[in-house]
Amino acid sequence: MTVVSQNPPSTNGIAEALQSFAGRPGAGIFLFLVVFLPVISFFAPQMLQEANLAGILNQMVFIFIPTLGMTIVIISGGIDLSVGSVIGLSGGVAASLLGVGLPLPLALMAGIAAGAAIGFLNGIVITRLKVPDFVATLAMMGVVRGVLYVWTSGVPFRNYMDPAYYLIGGLRMVAGKLTLPVFVALALLLILTFVLKRTWIGAHFRATGSNAEAARLSGIRPARVKLMAYVASGTLAAITGVMLAGRLTTVHPAMGAGYELETIAAAVMGGAALSGGRGSFWGALVGALTLTVIQNAINILNIESTWENIIIGGIILFAVLIDRAAMALSRTALRGRPH
């Protein structure tokens, strides 16, 4: 137990602030990004142009929002492999309801509700039926994807767009060169950060993820907390899905496939620990941003897309290494501080 002294010895405030910053989730990646961008822009000055930067932000949203949900699930000790399929199905629900004439707001809400329902189902199977979350969400991923394929009969949904949907999908700019999804993402980020940091919900998520048994003994209901986490993940994936359906203007049965791995990578790059209890939304932002920036750089530098996978894989490993190194450095540096 340390005793808080009346007059803490004066220390170099900036160095200490930097060291404690380095320990925060996602800080290492953030520093990587800060270094990476100027270096790349040396080779490709177009990267730093306003249009390109805005394009990066507009693009990043579609990875970022599901990553928010994935971060919540990972913090509470689980994993959700079904987000890609939920993105596809929710987009499909919205698109097909629009196609039969339902007003846009209702169609969007129905799509989002579908995602929430799938999240709820995931949560029930995991908490009541005690199926391990990996298996349950893996199965759900297949089931939901299969449902979308059967429903579409393999043929993409088309011809459902209307002017407002162009706006929502991000095909029309709203402020400067930014599109509506960016503001949706911003709003979600602020709301969720507030909930996670300032309310009991956030504390319960972290407690359940660190040690579910201890949480239960403290009066938290881990089952209920995990259920909420999966509903959140499904809902956020669905929000992405309905926006994506607007952006792509068709819903292909394979829409959203592969998103689960990207969101997990972004969440982990942002500091979420797969063992639970750790994670941050700002970190998720950094992770999603990094992935998008790299893809953008690959495009601009005209690197063959076949190299893209190699580079992304290498970057993920490299980025996680840096993040852990930054954390370790921060811990050892702060450990020596007198109290």
Next chain:
Amino acid sequence: MNNNNKFHLSDLLNVEGATVFFALAVLVLFSSVFAPSFLTPENISNVLVQSVFVMILGIGMTYVLISGGIDLSVGSAMGLAAAVCVYCINAGLPLPLALLLGLATGAAAGFVNAYLIVGLGFADFIATLGTLSLMRGIVEVMTASTRLNSKDPGFMFLAGGSLGGVPFAVLVALVVAIVAGVILARTTMGRAVYGVGLNPKSSFLAGVLVNRVRFSVFVVSGLCAGLSGILLASRLSSVHPAMGTGYELTAIAAAALGGASLSGGRGSVLGTALGALFLAILQNTLSLMSVNAFWFQIITGVIIVLAVLMDGGVRRFVAQRARAA
């Protein structure tokens, strides 16, 4: 096991892989009745060969799962090993050498994973995710620059030929299953894998070289992925860039059906082999019954959950009976 020596039918359920065995029996019964031409020799041979790829992959995955880890990169490792093997064949190398190099590629992939996870301390999920992308990228680059198909008769024999009426690929899978199963169930090495998965700290204190076990299972997984990839390339007589994509999830499903738990400490080679067989027969039955191919994913997903539930339920049931006895 019950304490008195009387044999109860429920004792059978305690055998590893029992639930998947019964599920398989039910499926085969169902298919024989409802699926036209299921029981023909050509179809049975076809299904058996079809199950080999996931089976061998799954057996390697079982080692990793039992030790408490996971390997998501095996699909890409399949593609990479196949690409290297076919490349060597086309370059004129003798077939045995090409096969060896392909297998070595798989093992090398396993080494890289193992080093990242055990040596550098990465979480296995993230490390194998990274290598998944890396290897997939290498395969894409390779297939973009050279044509990777081969009609070499020796190579084609691997997945196409038979010995004494039994498809060669099935014999290979059988050998792999027997060797892997015996090692896992009957040797100290095998028990060490279970120990590491159930309780690494206790195993360490008991003298098990925990890190070495964790290292080896990834190499085993990579090796199996290499073998499976080579066989698949032989069946398709070519390597295409997306080859092996998604196989890792099917392998995990096969292992889970066979009783492997994702938190480690449970599972068996027999169970996984039966699980792979189950999935292959299921797909075969659905296509013979002209069910819309898209339904396969839905049904597989539901079945996986049911299988895991059943397995958990059966274990609880057996444990209760043991307590009551």
